[in-house]
Amino acid sequence: MREDERKARDEMAHLCRSLFERGFSVGTAGNVSIRLTDGILMTPTNVRLGDLDPDRISRIDADGTHVAGDRPSKEVFLHQAFYDTRPEAGAVVHLHSTWATALSCLADIDPDNCVPPLTPYVVMRVGKVKRVPYVKPGDPRMGEMIRDLQGRHAAVLLANHGPVVSGKTLFSAVAAAEELEETARLIVALRGMNSRLLTPEEVAELDATFGRI
Structure with missing residues (x-):
């Protein structure tokens, strides 16, 4: 086994x-992948994220x-769609974390921008969501919808269902997923309150300073 793959499995x-x-994942919910030079590593199906054996992680x-x-997880095509449309993506994290999943269930959020810019960190680490x-879990149309986002x-x-987050590395993807979960909790906590969002000018300043996800 190559050294880079061994390190990726352990990470x-x-x-x-x-x-x-x-508590970001319960039971066997969620799946995670890392891009290799010649394929991907993927969490296996029906295995808790807390119980992964590095040597038994799926290789595709x-x-x-x-x-x-x-x-591998039945949602491998979801991850492949991110890799095929985002060349910079080195990892994908799909969770059923409580607050982001709650946000995904709300009927009155803007589907084109469902995470408002409450903090600079969600702008920098997650971007527009x-x-x-x-569609039902495991439905290939899930991958088609991701590809349609280009x-x-x-x-x-x-x-x-829950959040899916890509990142340049597995660490950055995990950190972004955590930031999205925390921001979703803030969104639900502030519902009905007169909240201040970052202005378009403040968002543009962050984009210019730190780059866009």
Whole structure:
């Protein structure tokens, strides 16, 4: 096994365990992947993120064929759609975290911009978030909807399902998923209150200073 793949497997097990132990994933919910030079590593199906064995993590080649490890998550095509449309993406994190999933269930949010700029950190680390329509878990149309976005969003909410966040590295994707969860909690907590959002000028300043996700 190449050294880069060994490091990626160990990092995935470590960060997924951290997510699970802090309540970002319950049961066997959620899936995580890392892009390799010749394929992807993917969390296996029906395995808790807190119990990953690095040697049993699924390996999928560049053609999408499962070549090693346990059987991958049924939502592998969701991750592949991010990689195919966002060349800069090195990892994808899909969680069923409480507050972001709650946000995905609200009927009155703007599906084209469902996470308002409450803090500079959600602007810098997550960017504009789109909610895509509901389809059942494992439905290939989920991947088609991500491809239709043509790489314009680093993060989406799957309606009535939960968040999916991409990042240049697994660490940055995990950090962005955590930021999205915290911002979703703020959004729900502030509903009905007269909240101040960052202005378009303040958002533009952040984009100019720190770049766009």
